[in-house]
Amino acid sequence: MRTTPLSTQSSSSNPAPPAATMRAVVGRSYGSPDLLAVETVDRPAVGEGDVLVRVRAAGLDQGVWHTVTGLPYGIRAAGFGLRAPKNPVPGLDVSGTVAAVGRNVTRFQIGDPVFGTGTGGYAEYATAPESGLVAKPPDVTFEEAAATPSSATAALQALRDAGRV
Known part of the structure; x- marks a missing residue:
């Protein structure tokens, strides 16, 4: 992935740029969740159309569970890594505040509260494509927002596809 300089303008209302490392839950091999450990790892790089989210939930x-255990085996062939996870930090659904944006990001600014689907959500920082995030409504907590993306998609599919509503 090609990366570009981040927008890291700082003012009294915007936080300083994130450190080069972060703490994260890491799984270096497929298996039981007991194999996960908290480690200090490099902060993810942000591509031109990506957003760096300071994870709140x-x-x-x-x-x-599928991406941690590697089961069913088809998940590995689907691009998650055959012998070990390509991305050792699990977690897809995130909510938090924008810490940095790629050069081509136009919908978000540093400090904006957001939620959606990204990569490496079980860490202090996660990345997401701009299209994978939306603004968090003020009356929704970060915890509620983080529980929404996959659950809402499953509910929509059940209602629309199975229930034909």
Whole structure:
């Protein structure tokens, strides 16, 4: 992935640029969740159309179990890594505040509260494509927002596809 300089303008209302490292839950091999450990790792790089999110909450759903255990085996062939996870930091659904943006990001600014689907949500910082995030409504907590993306998609599919509503 090609990366570009981040927008890291700082003022009294915007936080300083994030450190080069962060703490994260890491799984270096597929298997039991007991194999996960908290480690200090490099902060993810942000591509031209990506957003760096300072994670306030992360969702936990069946998809996380699949990516941690590598089961069913088809998940590995689907691009998550055959022998070990390509991205050792699990977690897809995130909510938090924008810490930095790629050069081509136009919808978000540093400090904006957001939620959606990204990569590496079980860490202090996660990345997401601009299209994978939306603004967090003020009356929704970060925890509620983080639980929404996968659950809402599953509910929509059940209502629309199975229930034909």
